[in-house]
Every structure is written in C-alpha cells, then in structure tokens.
Amino acid sequence: MTTISRFTGARFLPMVPALRRAADRVPERARLPVAVGLLCEAVLLLWWLAFYPGLMSFDTVTYVWQVTTGHWRSDHSVAYDVLVWLSLQITGGLAALTFLQTVALAASLGYVCHGLRALGVRGRWAAAAPLAVVLVPSTGTFGIFVWKDSAYAIAAVLAFGACAHLAARQRPLLHWWLLAAAMTGLSVFRNNSYPAVAVAGLVLLAAMPRRWRRIAAATLVPTALALALNFGVYPAIGVQKPSxxxxxxxxxxxxxxxxxxxxxxxxxxxxxxxxxxxxxxxxxxxxxxxxxxxxxxxxxxxxxxxxxxxxxxxxxxxxxxxxxxxxxxxxxxCRGRIAWALPRNDSDIFIQPPVVPADRFGYSRPGGLMDHSRFLPALRTDPPSDGLHSAGVWAYTAARTPELTWFLWTGSLWCWATYLIVLRMMRRRPLRSALALAATTAGLQVAVLVATPAGLFRYMAAPVLLGFLALPLLTAAHPADRLPGADPARRGRARAAARPQSAPPRSGAAA
Structure with a gap:
C-alpha cells in the first residue's frame, strides 16, 4: 500500500509545477474568473454524476421520440431538438449534451464574475454569487436538465455577463458579440421569446442610447433569424407546425x-x-x-x-x-402569476421531481409511442455511484420544502429584487449604463407575462439565476472610492501603498 501511494505521489508531483506554470500564463485579471469557472464546473459535475446522464421530464421523452421517429415539430425548440439528436446519434445517449451544458454554464458564470469585478465588486463576492448558483439545488441542477429551458437559462446568464461588462463601459467588440450570441440563444431556445429580446433591447437602448446601432444588431438580428427559421426554414425542410x-x-x-x-x-x-x-x-x-x-x-x-x-x-x-x-x-x-407575484400555495409553482418514472411518463407503456424504442435505455437515471445519487436526491428534495419555495424557486421575487438592486446601484453611482443589468431580467419577465400556459418553475428559472448573480452589486464600490486609473483587481494594493506609514510605537506598553 505504501509503495502504491509513493508511486502515485511520484507521478502526481510533476503535475504540480505544470499546473503552476499554466496558472502563471493566465493574465492576472482573468485568474479569478477562470478559477470561479473551474470551481463551478467541478460542482456541476457532481450534480451531473449524481443524476447521470441528466435530469429529465415529460418534455425530454417527447424530444427523443420526435427526433428518433421523424416527428419533428416546432412546438418545442427545433434548435434544442437538433442538439438532442446529435447527442443521440454521436454517443447513443444524452450525457454528452448535459455535460456540454455544464461547461457552457460554468464558462458563463466565470464571465459574469469578471463583469462583476469590472463594476467594482470585491473578488470574494464576485466569486460567491456564481458558486451559490451551482451549489443551491434549485439552480445548480437546472443546468443538467435535458430541457430547452436549461439552454435558455444558460443564454440568459451569458447575456447578463455581457451586460455587466457593457455597463462597466468596457468597449471591446467581444462583449457585443457575446451579447448577440446570448440573444440568439434566447431567440431559438424558446418559441415565445420574441418579447424577451425586444424588451431587453429597449432597456439596453435606455441604458446606452449612443450604442443604438450595436444594440439593434444584437437584438433585432437574432429575432429576425428566429422568425425566419420558424416560419420559413423549418416548414421548408418538413418540420411540422404546432397545431x-x-x-x-x-x-x-x-x-x-x-x-x-x-x-x-x-x-x-x-x-x-x-x-x-x-x-x-x-x-x-x-x-x-x-x-x-x-x-x-x-x-x-x-x-x-x-x-x-x-x-x-x-x-x-x-x-x-x-x-x-x-x-x-x-x-x-392569474396564468402569468409566476412572472409577477409571490406564490399563494404549493400548487402555484410546479417543480419537476428528480425521478424518471419507469414508464417514461407513459411513453414506454405497452402500446405506447416508444414501447420498443432502442433509445429507452438513454431515458433513465444511471449514476455511477448510488451514494452520490442518494445525496443528490436528498438535497433536491430538501430544497423543494414548501416553506423554501418563495426563496429558492420563485422567479418573480428575484425579478423585483434585481430591479431594486440595480436602482440602488444607479442612485449610489452616476452610471446610467448600469440599467443594462436589468435588461435580460425584464425581457424574461415580460415574455412569461405575455404568454405562459402554466405556473411551471422552468419558465422563470432564469430570473432566479440572474437574481443570485445580481446580489453582489450591493457591494459595488462607488467611483469615488477608486484611485484614479486604478484597476479594481489592484485597488486594494494601490490604496495600501498610497496610505502613509504609521509611526512606530513609543514603547512596548504602547504597542
């Protein structure tokens, strides 16, 4: 045993200097966001393994049935159906899709951390919010659902990160491209997202009126693309329209x-x-x-x-x-209550249980649509560790406690909280562009209020994620607190260097 430990340690030790050299190559300003992204990915991988190949719902089985039997329909997101089809065709299962979702979410959270730092948020709080998103079961597990709404929420997080950088008046073209990519995701991963992108564009226009051309390009082009796909391309290639x-x-x-x-x-x-x-x-x-x-x-x-x-x-x-x-x-x-009001009772917000029924929500029953489908094995939970799965189910079930619903699962609460946080920030700092931080949340809220069939958590999950990420803005430093030309990451060191040295104590007793 000792020999094996020494051998394993001997093989591991050369990796430490290599990791240090790799870390040294990362620019200093990017080290915290990269570290946060890696930590978020580590936590998300635990959720992923606990519910491997991913959490599922009735819609999940519908996606698989549609793409494996030729019944493509645009009542769901065709773009997400394509991702489901690719995962099944390339790997034979859905784990690849949910794994890529964890990577996309972790990278977006690291990007948000960088944006919060640019707005003057201290590093500890800029890191705490993304980590809270992946640790809390209501939000941490949402990224591993085989759901178009999971991809939609990831796009919303990316949009929030881009808005944070633009609110900090960071002008690199990259942030506008990422905003456009996020708006494209919002447009194609949910069929009723046109109001969301339009409202977000209007709020961005109010925040940064001089950038109206870029705002129009980042919002109108994705909307036009989604409309062209839904009403032109999809019918032309045989995708059925909703009834x-x-x-x-x-x-x-x-x-x-x-x-x-x-x-x-x-x-x-x-x-x-x-x-x-x-x-x-x-x-x-x-x-x-x-x-x-x-x-x-x-x-x-x-x-x-x-x-x-x-x-x-x-x-x-x-x-x-x-x-x-x-x-x-x-x-x-009443139908859109989840977008604007707190829940009155347990039935106002439906939260998907963390289990897949043996009959796959009725699809695999005798005579069902997938009775003899070869893809049925992909539609079950098969974690590598029973203990990890039990822990994941316990945490998810505990979070579904009715007394916690208002805090962990209520998107409307976090919409209003986000607006109050942004307004407070704008009052404390003469920064009109900070209004952009509320753009994505406002769009998501209006879209659900305009059209929603039921009080399902998944429709308002994205505002919960964005609400958690907005909390550190309460600690954002006022511009007057910054030294001229000081970088937020170096502000503490610069301020300490500028402070006059205190005189030495006169005696040991005084010390």
Missing part, C-alpha cells in the same frame, strides 16, 4: 375561466359553439383553475373540433373581452 389548438390554447383558457365565473355573459350562439368542442361542464371545470391550461385541453376536449371551429371560438373570445374585460385580464394575470 392551431396549441396556438390558441391561451384564448380557449380565457373563455373557460370567464365561463366558470360568469356564464351569463355568454350568448346562446357562443354556448352552441363551445358545446361542439367539449361539454359545457368541462369548460366550467377547466376554468376553475385559472393557473393552468392543461385541465381544459385534456379529454373530453375535442382538439380537431376546436381547430375546425377556431374562428367561431375566437369570436366568442372577442365578445367576452368586449363585455367583461376584467374577466379576461384576470385570467391572463
């Missing part, structure tokens, strides 16, 4: 809520059309829960009939909107 009933499910849900609360508002012709799609009792029952679209759209709701009668259903929606706009607005705000 009409999927497009207008929000309108049907508004009708359902209004009918449940005020059935006397509806005309006989409206009721006749509605009864051809589903029994009126089902319309009322579906509207009893204004937070979710799914109860209405479930059987006995007849989707083909709804698509056939869609025009008449929209006439009903318009009539109710004209007569009782309060009911329609209430239904909309």
């Amino acid at each position: 009409t009933s999927s497009y207008y499910a929000f309108n049907y849900a508004d009708i359902s809520v209004a009918y449940h609360r005020a059935p006397q508002t509806f005309r006989r012709s409206d009721l006749a059309v509605m009864s051809q799609v589903a029994p009126l009792a089902h319309w009322s029952a579906g509207g009893s829960n204004c937070s979710w679209v799914d109860p209405l759209m479930a059987p006995p709701f007849d989707r083909p009939a709804a698509e056939r009668l869609n025009g008449k259903l929209l006439d009903t929606w318009g009539h109710v909107l004209a007569k009782r706009p309060d009911l329609m607005l209430s239904a909309h705000l």
